[in-house]
Amino acid sequence: MNEQKLIRKLRKGKEKAYRYLFSEYYDWLCNYVFSLCNDRSLAEDIVQDAIVALWEKRKVIIITTSLKNYLFKTCHNQFLQHVRSQKIKFDTLDKIRWDVVSEATLEDDLYDFRMEKLKRLIDGLPPRCREIFVQNKLEEKKYKEIALEMGISVKTVENQMSKALHFLRANATTFML
Structure with missing residues (x-):
């Protein structure tokens, strides 16, 4: 399904489009977040939260990049928010490897x-x-x-x-x- 068409259907509240979005991007996003945190459960939570947030804000969100890139950035930001909320020391943040982006399936x-x-x-x-x-x-x-x-x-x-x-x-x- 064309991304622009999918975005339009999501904005209209079409559940079929939401299920398609979930089935199409969920595993890819989970693998990306897992590569950041090495915790499958946390990765799934973050991705689910990101996809639910997209659904809840579907009428007001403006996506200027591709939907895939938007979801990638949302999950990345939610992971960083999680790290900050856990008050992990700077040294631990520093250990997040810079080669993660190269391992992601972009x-x-x-x-x-x-x-x-x-x-x-x-x-x-x-x-x-x-x-x-x-x-x-x-x-x-x-x-x-x-x-x-x-x-x-x-x-x-x-x-x-x-x-x-x-x-x-x-x-x-x-x-x-």
Whole structure:
């Protein structure tokens, strides 16, 4: 079924369209959220909440991207809200792997678009901050290892990572959707 047609039917409250949406996207979204949290039950809860929220707000929601991308972003945001609500320490948030997006079953062109935007965002970091971020996230070096190599304190590495992650999160909407 064409996405625009599906969206129109959802707005009209057609239950058949809702069942189609659920059967078409549920497993894909669950797999994506599971890759973030490694908890099948939590992943299913988040996806169900996202799909129910779409149904409840169907008359007022404006979808400017594809429905699939809209659902992906909604689930991603709901996962982040869950993490924040659990008051998980920053270090745990930091452990969410940056390669999750590459493992998600996104269309190749969307993935390429996002990765290019992410690379540009990383390039926009100050040089020292970028170097520390790349070593930690891409080369998977520990803070202590980076500090020793660069001749700086672990606290400085932590501060630079905090700045980098804050900058990337603040600008994430430019590459997520």
